Amino acid sequence: MVAVDLGGTRMKCGLVAADGAVLHRETRPTPRAAGGRAVLDALLETVVELGQKATADGHRVRAIGVVVPGIIDAETGTVVAENLAWAATPVRTELVAAVGNDVPVVLAHDVRAGGYAELRQGALKGTTNSLFLPLGTGIAAAMVIDGRLVSGDGYAGELGHSRFIHGDAAELCACGQWGCLETVASAAALARRYAARSGRIVDGSREVLELLAAGDEIAAEVWHDALNVLVDALVLYTTLVAPTRIAIGGGLVGAGETLLQPLRDGVHARLTFQREPEIVAAVLGEEAGCLGAALYAWDRIEELK
Amino acid sequence: MVAVDLGGTRMKCGLVAADGAVLHRETRPTPRAAGGRAVLDALLETVVELGQKATADGHRVRAIGVVVPGIIDAETGTVVAENLAWAATPVRTELVAAVGNDVPVVLAHDVRAGGYAELRQGALKGTTNSLFLPLGTGIAAAMVIDGRLVSGDGYAGELGHSRFIHGDAAELCACGQWGCLETVASAAALARRYAARSGRIVDGSREVLELLAAGDEIAAEVWHDALNVLVDALVLYTTLVAPTRIAIGGGLVGAGETLLQPLRDGVHARLTFQREPEIVAAVLGEEAGCLGAALYAWDRIEELK
Numbered sequence: 001m002v003a004v005d006l007g008g009t010r011m012k013c014g015l016v017a018a019d020g021a022v023l024h025r026e027t028r029p030t031p032r033a034a035g036g037r038a039v040l041d042a043l044l045e046t047v048v049e050l051g052q053k054a055t056a057d058g059h060r061v062r063a064i065g066v067v068v069p070g071i072i073d074a075e076t077g078t079v080v081a082e083n084l085a086w087a088a089t090p091v092r093t094e095l096v097a098a099v100g101n102d103v104p105v106v107l108a109h110d111v112r113a114g115g116y117a118e119l120r121q122g123a124l125k126g127t128t129n130s131l132f133l134p135l136g137t138g139i140a141a142a143m144v145i146d147g148r149l150v151s152g153d154g155y156a157g158e159l160g161h162s163r164f165i166h167g168d169a170a171e172l173c174a175c176g177q178w179g180c181l182e183t184v185a186s187a188a189a190l191a192r193r194y195a196a197r198s199g200r201i202v203d204g205s206r207e208v209l210e211l212l213a214a215g216d217e218i219a220a221e222v223w224h225d226a227l228n229v230l231v232d233a234l235v236l237y238t239t240l241v242a243p244t245r246i247a248i249g250g251g252l253v254g255a256g257e258t259l260l261q262p263l264r265d266g267v268h269a270r271l272t273f274q275r276e277p278e279i280v281a282a283v284l285g286e287e288a289g290c291l292g293a294a295l296y297a298w299d300r301i302e303e304l305k
Numbered sequence: 306m307v308a309v310d311l312g313g314t315r316m317k318c319g320l321v322a323a324d325g326a327v328l329h330r331e332t333r334p335t336p337r338a339a340g341g342r343a344v345l346d347a348l349l350e351t352v353v354e355l356g357q358k359a360t361a362d363g364h365r366v367r368a369i370g371v372v373v374p375g376i377i378d379a380e381t382g383t384v385v386a387e388n389l390a391w392a393a394t395p396v397r398t399e400l401v402a403a404v405g406n407d408v409p410v411v412l413a414h415d416v417r418a419g420g421y422a423e424l425r426q427g428a429l430k431g432t433t434n435s436l437f438l439p440l441g442t443g444i445a446a447a448m449v450i451d452g453r454l455v456s457g458d459g460y461a462g463e464l465g466h467s468r469f470i471h472g473d474a475a476e477l478c479a480c481g482q483w484g485c486l487e488t489v490a491s492a493a494a495l496a497r498r499y500a501a502r503s504g505r506i507v508d509g510s511r512e513v514l515e516l517l518a519a520g521d522e523i524a525a526e527v528w529h530d531a532l533n534v535l536v537d538a539l540v541l542y543t544t545l546v547a548p549t550r551i552a553i554g555g556g557l558v559g560a561g562e563t564l565l566q567p568l569r570d571g572v573h574a575r576l577t578f579q580r581e582p583e584i585v586a587a588v589l590g591e592e593a594g595c596l597g598a599a600l601y602a603w604d605r606i607e608e609l610k
Contacts, residue, residue, distance in 0.1 A: 129457050141545075145457065150450055152434050155547030155580050162544045163537070166471045176577035232468070239467050240446075240545070242460030272481035275460050 001297055002050045004043060005067040005289035006030060006084060007110030012286060013046055015054050016065075016294035018301075020121055022287070024053065036085035043091075044098040051099060061103055062301055064095060065293030069110045071154045077107060106297040111157060113292030114249065114284070115142020116149055120295050122284045123247035130243045132282060133159065134250035135230075139182045145241055159237065160186065164229040181233050185226040187251040193222045209255050226252075227259075231266030234279070238267065242275050249282030256281070306602055307355045309348060310372040310594040311335060311389060312415030317591065318351055320359050321370075321599035323606075325426055327592070329358065341390035348396075349403040356404060366408055367606055369400060370598030374415045376459045382412060411602040415594045416462060419554065419587075420447020421454055422597030425604075427589045428552035435548045437587060438464065439555035440535075444487045450546055464542065465491065469534040486538050490531040492556040498527045514560050531557075532564075536571030539584070543572065547580050554587030561586065 005012040015024040028046055031038040043066065051061045068091065070081025077092025095105045108116070115132035118124045124132060124144060132142040139160025143150040150156045160182035161175045170179030183189055187205035194208045195201050198218045202208055211219035234246060252259055264279045284291060310317040320329040333351055336343040348371065356366045373396065375386025382397025400410045413421075420437035423429045429437060429449060437447040444465025448455040455461045465487035466480045475484030488494055492510035499513045500506050503523045507513055516524035539551060557564060569584045589596060 129461075143545075145450060145455055145461070146453065148451065148453075150546070152450065152547035153549075153580075156434075156450070156545065158544045158579070161578070162541050177575070236467050236541075237545075239463045240448075240461065240542075241455070242457035244458075270482070273466070274463070275458075 001063055001065060001294040002047055002054060002061055003065040003067070003290045003294040003297075004046055004050070005110065005113070005293065006039070006043065006081075007067055007069045007289050008286065011042070011046060012290045013050055014287075014290045014294065015050060015057075015059065016291060016298075018298050020291065020295055020298075022291065023057070023059070024050075025287070025290075030084070032084065036087070036089055039084045039086070040089060040091065040094060044094060047095060048098055051103075061099075063104045063106060063297040064099060065106045065108060065113075065290075065297040066091070066095065067108050067110045067113045067289040067293045072107045072109060074151075074154060077105075079107065104297070106293060106300070108289075108293045108296055109151075109154065110289045111140040112142045112149055112151070113290075113296065114282075114288035115144065115292065116296050117284050117288040117292030118142075118247050118249070118282055119144055119149065120299075121291070122288065123280050123282050124245055127243075127245050129241065130245045130247070131237060131241075131277075132247050132249060133234075134282065135186055135248060135252035136250035137186060137188045139186050139250075141237070143241065144243070159233055162233065162236075164232045164236075181229055185230050185233075185252075190222055190226060190252070193225070194218060197222065205251055206254065209258070212258070227262045227266065230263055231270065234263060234267050234277075235270045235274075238271065238274050238277055243277045244275070245278045245280060247280050247282040249285075249288065253281050306368055306370060306599040307352055307359060307366055308370040308372070308595045308599040308602075309351055309355070310415065310418070310598065311344070311348065311386075312372055312374040312594050313591065316347070316351060317595045318355055319592075319595045319599065320355060320362075320364065321596060321603075323603050325596065325600055325603075327596065328362070328364070329355075330592070330595075335389070337389065341392070341394055344389045344391070345394060345396065345399060349399060352400060353403055356408075366404075368602040369404060369408055369410045370413060370418075370595075370602040371396070371400065371410065372413050372415045372418045372594040372598045377412045377414060379456075379459060382410075384412065409602070409606075411598065411605070413594075413598045413601055414456075414459065416445040417447045417454055417456070418595075418597030418601065419589070419593035420449065420597065421601050422589050422593040423447075423552050423554070423587050424449055424454065425600050426596070427593065428585050428587050429550060432548075432550050434546065435550045435552070436542060436546075436582075437552050437554060438539075439587065440491055440553060440557035441555035442491060442493045444491050444555075446542070448546065449548070464538055467538065467541075469537045469541075486534055489534050490538075490557075495527055495531060495557070498530070499523060502527065510556055511559065514563070517563070532567045532571065535568055536575065539568060539572050539582075540575045540579075543576065543579050543582055548582045549580070550583045550585060552585050552587040554590075554593065558586050 128147040141157040141159040165179035173180035433452040446462040446464040470484035478485035
């Protein structure tokens with residue numbers, strides 16, 4: 001299985017066996033600055049070259065799994081992905097033209113692919129109602145409900161663009177709405193809000209977490225804000241869909257128990273009649289998207305034939 | 306099919322054919338004041354008598370569908386329902402003891418059963434991602450996601466107990482949380498809030514709607530508050546699960562376009578990247594729960610055998 005994840009700053013690529021073993025991994029640049037066509041060409045070249053490598057290593061490529069940070073039209077295989085400069089780009093058609101009709105192509109949403117990997121082999125294994133919530137540059141959710149990963153025709157899971165900040169405190173989000181969870185609780189928001197309050201540019205959320213550990217007051221404030229709205233979001237999700245386990249992923253989970261324990265305490269204090277979820281760290285890290293796309297394709301290999 | 310709905314003030318009972326035709330309907334008192342055992346005995350008596358009537362009328366009872374306003378443990382068939390005074394009451398075991406092992410018994414949640422009926426024969430027919438939201442004494446949601454009605458092990462859909470009122474305006478809800486949607490936007494809340502502001506007891510939400518139509522200022526205020534939080538709730542649900550259609554039910558939908566048009570306008574104004582849902586009135590009214598339980602049981606008659 002050839003798997004490519006376009007969700008991060010670089011393409012994460014892999015060859016994945018049927019049991020989920022990663023036989024080969026590499027990363028490649030994503031030429032975003034050169035535009036949507038360049039990104040697509042780079043993807044096609046990568047897929048073809050990985051297929052050649054697999055064959056040279058004595059493997060048979062059974063399917064291609066491609067993970068995209070955007071909305072996939074399941075019928076046409078076109079993709080809308082703002083940060084790849086794709087607007088209804090015919091990704092599946094181009095991939096099929098590049099690799100031929102014999103090898104099925106699976107397109108998967110980045111966060112849902114990550115959630116699928118956590119569900120099959122990671123922190124959500126064995127659950128039927130659960131949530132994978134990566135807190136990275138942005139925030140989106142992979143929702144597992146009644147045993148299935150939710151798609152909502154490609155639109156579901158935008159918890160990061162739900163309003164949890166109200167009144168004067170609400171900031172304008174890149175999506176055009178005000179007060180989105182993502183404006184306060186993403187890794188990017190943490191760095192941006194620290195810089196805005198302190199007047200000092202920081203090297204991402206990692207530096208904010210270091211400042212927090214060192215007792216910096218502004219870091220403590222923006223961290224407190226993030227925890228507050230995350231508790232709100234987890235309580236709301238729990239009330240609506242009743243997950244038994246929530247796996248937090250993305251850059252912020254590097255904070256470990258500094259993040260997880262206040263979330264557990266905050267959620268526990270707020271719930272009354274609801275079923276209380278376990279709150280844990282996701283375990284597959286950056287590889288989750290690539291692995292998820294491969295596992296998803298392997299699990300459907302019979303119907304893809 | 307014998308169907309009994311314990312969700313309202315009186316038991317709604319019916320005999321329902323395989324095509325959804327209601328062959329017989331009646332209501333009976335629910336002896337809540339006499340306690341949980343009395344309610345259970347009344348249910349057992351009703352089911353047995355309706356079965357006898359069906360047989361006398363020349364029908365064969367293929368299953369029993371019972372709709373309960375509470376949390377059903379799917380494995381054990383016990384039910385927790387505060388307003389029936391049931392605490393882990395073994396409803397399925399007692400029903401099987403009363404009607405015998407030959408006739409399968411299906412327990413269904415009241416709002417989800419109503420949603421199932423709307424999905425099969427009503428306002429949500431033909432949808433795969435949609436929402437049934439009855440605004441009655443309380444508020445709960447039946448969520449249709451990727452073609453299936455969501456259960457969440459019996460816990461899902463408590464949109465009415467999600468927080469949409471913040472700060473000093475938040476009132477304590479019966480569930481123990483603050484600022485729940487239900488405290489402002491249910492039919493009961495409308496009447497209660499009008500009475501609290503005007504000092505005048507009103508005959509339910511119906512009278513508040515009449516006062517609203519007559520230009521009463523306090524009625525306009527509490528109505529405006531309800532619309533505002535309903536828009537918030539619908540936007541959040543749309544962002545998270547992307548329904549193509551939302552059917553509003555319960556007593557408040559008697560207001561018709563006075564309710565629906567401001568909801569459409571409010572949701573339309575707030576959405577940016579999301580898929581916009583149609584917002585319509587539910588069509589099956591008070592019969593939805595009973596009909597939904599019967600349809601659900603008919604649809605599973607082969608696996609129930």
